[in-house]
Amino acid sequence: MLESRLFKILYYLLDKGHATAPELAEKFEVSVRTIYRDVDAISSAGIPIYVTTGRNGGIQFLDNYVLNKSFFSDSEKLEILSGLQSLSAVQDPEVDAVLNKLSAIFQIGLTDWIDVDFSRWGSVAEKENRLFRQLKQSILENREITFDYHTSSGNSGKRNVYPYKLVYKDRAWYLYAFCASRNENRLFRLSRIKNLILTEAHFERKADIQYHSVFPKPEKIGDLIDLELEFTLDVGYRLFDTLDDATITKHEDGYTVKLTLPENNWLYDFLMSFGNKVTIIRPKSIRQTLKMKHEAARDHHKGE
Numbered sequence: 001m002l003e004s005r006l007f008k009i010l011y012y013l014l015d016k017g018h019a020t021a022p023e024l025a026e027k028f029e030v031s032v033r034t035i036y037r038d039v040d041a042i043s044s045a046g047i048p049i050y051v052t053t054g055r056n057g058g059i060q061f062l063d064n065y066v067l068n069k070s071f072f073s074d075s076e077k078l079e080i081l082s083g084l085q086s087l088s089a090v091q092d093p094e095v096d097a098v099l100n101k102l103s104a105i106f107q108i109g110l111t112d113w114i115d116v117d118f119s120r121w122g123s124v125a126e127k128e129n130r131l132f133r134q135l136k137q138s139i140l141e142n143r144e145i146t147f148d149y150h151t152s153s154g155n156s157g158k159r160n161v162y163p164y165k166l167v168y169k170d171r172a173w174y175l176y177a178f179c180a181s182r183n184e185n186r187l188f189r190l191s192r193i194k195n196l197i198l199t200e201a202h203f204e205r206k207a208d209i210q211y212h213s214v215f216p217k218p219e220k221i222g223d224l225i226d227l228e229l230e231f232t233l234d235v236g237y238r239l240f241d242t243l244d245d246a247t248i249t250k251h252e253d254g255y256t257v258k259l260t261l262p263e264n265n266w267l268y269d270f271l272m273s274f275g276n277k278v279t280i281i282r283p284k285s286i287r288q289t290l291k292m293k294h295e296a297a298r299d300h301h302k303g304e
Helices: 002-016 021-026 032-044 074-089 095-104 126-141 233-242 266-274 284-300
Strands: 049-052 058-063 143-150 156-168 171-178 184-189 193-202 225-233 246-249 254-262 278-282
Touching: 002 021, 002 032, 002 058, 002 278, 021 032, 021 058, 032 049, 126 143, 126 156, 126 193, 143 233, 156 184, 233 246, 266 284, 278 284
Parallel strands: none
Antiparallel strands: 049 058, 143 156, 143 193, 156 171, 171 184, 225 254, 225 278, 246 254
16 A cells, blocks of 8 residues: 555656655645655655645656666666556557656657557457457446447347456456346447447446356356367368367378367357368267268259
């Protein structure tokens, strides 16, 4: 708590130039005597701040002072700037001013090392970036949101939710929120959220939210089966995009994949997407079902 207040006093002085002890005491909700003790602690750490008396007196830094290694190491300065730069890369307008200020304080030039674009290929970038900004605002301000949502089963409907956090998992973004319509915590895939409205209604964030269970295992995802698959060389990039490296073995003619997955629609859709680039070695039951699905797809377009 003390260390946090000392940091806040320093950055307040950097921003304002100087401040009085009563002003700092009121801002940080401590006594004037505590502020003077904090000033002594900061000075003892090698930061040259001093107190002047009189009508225009107060607490301030020595002229032209720059935070140096006595406060942050070079690596710590770079970590702070890099962290802020990652926020700036996601178009957080409030971060840029802080980033530029700290860069000047630390006397370190910025390296353009990261760029983030939330939009999907072929989409309007500004539209999707606006969605992220709205969600960030709703989470930080505890504001209820409404949107149209399209489920994986093909249904759609209006949702009223209390947003808790954004989660990135397996190359997809999700919103973890309390759904008033279902009266339970739910995950919403951002690509299925449409027509989001940030309401003026505020909610009280629950203190007992179990974030570790953001991705609960579904009760029924299909029976687990051991698979052995052969893929041609030209689809290797897709395998590494989707599967764990430990399940993939490269050989002269292609790739062998051995893994355990639930038998469900996702598995068959995944395998069918490879066409003649995949061969099911085992189990034979998967091979037969996949053959039937390919025949059904072929017959669906027969005669057109």
